[in-house]
Amino acid sequence: MDERDATAARFEAHRGHLRAVAFRMLGSLGDAEDAVQEAWLRLDRSAPHEVNDLRAWLTRVVGRICLDMLRSRTARREVPTDRAVAETVTDDRAPDPEQEAILVESVGRALLVVLDRLTPAERVAFVLHDLFAVKFDDIAPIVDRTPAAAKKLASRARLRVHGATPPENDGVGLAEHRRVVESFLAAARGRDLAGLLAVLDPDAVRRADALALPAGVPLEVRGARAIVEETLLLTRNALAADVVLVDGRIGLAVAPHGRLRLVLTFVVRDGRIAEYQVTGDPDQLERLDLTLPPCLRPDDDRSRHAGRGRRTREPVQYARSH
Incomplete structure (x- = not known):
């Protein structure tokens, strides 16, 4: 050699x-x-x-x-x-x-x-x-x-x-908000009709801008059943989504190939989604403050997997094998 x-x-x-x-x-x-x-x-x-x-x-x-x-x-x-x-x-x-x-x-x-x-x-x-x-x-x-x-x-x-560390008295609210949003995401990925209906308020509203949805899909949909029917048709978006903080609130980023396409923001009341907004306009996306959510549960595997680690002076060891 x-x-x-x-x-x-x-x-x-x-x-x-x-x-x-x-x-x-x-x-x-x-x-x-x-x-x-x-x-x-x-x-x-x-x-x-x-x-x-x-x-x-x-x-x-x-x-x-x-x-x-x-x-x-x-x-x-x-x-x-x-x-x-x-x-x-x-x-x-x-x-x-x-x-x-x-x-x-x-x-x-x-x-x-x-x-x-x-x-x-x-x-x-x-x-x-x-x-x-x-x-x-x-x-x-x-x-x-x-x-x-x-x-x-x-x-x-x-x-x-x-992002900034959330106040301690916001921890329960963020944790509950995240639980609801993750339940919605899991049900959408699994095409779980009953799961979606369970996490949506019966009178829930879905709003979107003109660039967020395929042509012909209405910008506003009212009622849990109508939203579920639409969500099941758009399962591909759920498969490319992950939880983020959007302006300090739990939301979802839809990012095929890691490239941001959509952001979903939610209003949660009494443990259910009352309304959510889908943003796809690039100018609007640019204005949103997106950060990683904090580790709200010690057993949150994704926090270790995707880099939502402790804020310390020590380097955080992210996935490094690929």
Whole structure:
């Protein structure tokens, strides 16, 4: 085995880790693969035998590549290509939909949606430190900041991801609200007629803007049974939904391929949904403050799975195996 083959073998040993880092930064499997490939090219052009800690070196390189890609995307107001056209692209260059679905599930749709709200530097600092435990001394040169400034970037991102801690006397209200919304989501996913009727007030109202629903679907529907009939027809939306905080209240983000399409906000009275609003207008979506919900139950597996961890000074270990 010559030196280049040996370097390639060492690189391949870290490919899964690098892809995980890049996907969380970019939210796109296609873009993540491009970033990893660019990292290989840079390694191949360098003197790899002089690199002591190859994993750390490659992580820094991928971080810088992703930062540049995020900045370019922001400047052109682009969305990740494979997420925008995933449903129509069918050639061999398109990302594997099954593989991307696994990645989205491993990270969590809600986290991807919220990460998209960060600035490029905030996202890179947060992902590297909070998700992969990279030290701020190593993050600083990637984001062109001092270690102290890099720490502030991650702190600011953390606040935007998790939001402010709700007052203690709101905990019961949030927990109950979340229970109701999750029951609605589970029933919609399972096409459970009885479950939907149980969680909806008999006189419930569903409202939506003109961009939120398919053509021909009314913007307002009244009565639990009418809402249930419609919900069962739109099960696909439920399969791509996850719980988020919307302006501090429990809601749902519908995000196929991790890309935000719809937000549902709910009014809950006496343990049932009295009304809910479906927002699909991009300008309206942009104005909403979306954060991850707090861990309201100790046994909430999704909080560990998708990054709704404790707010501490310690890096939170998110799903990292993909």
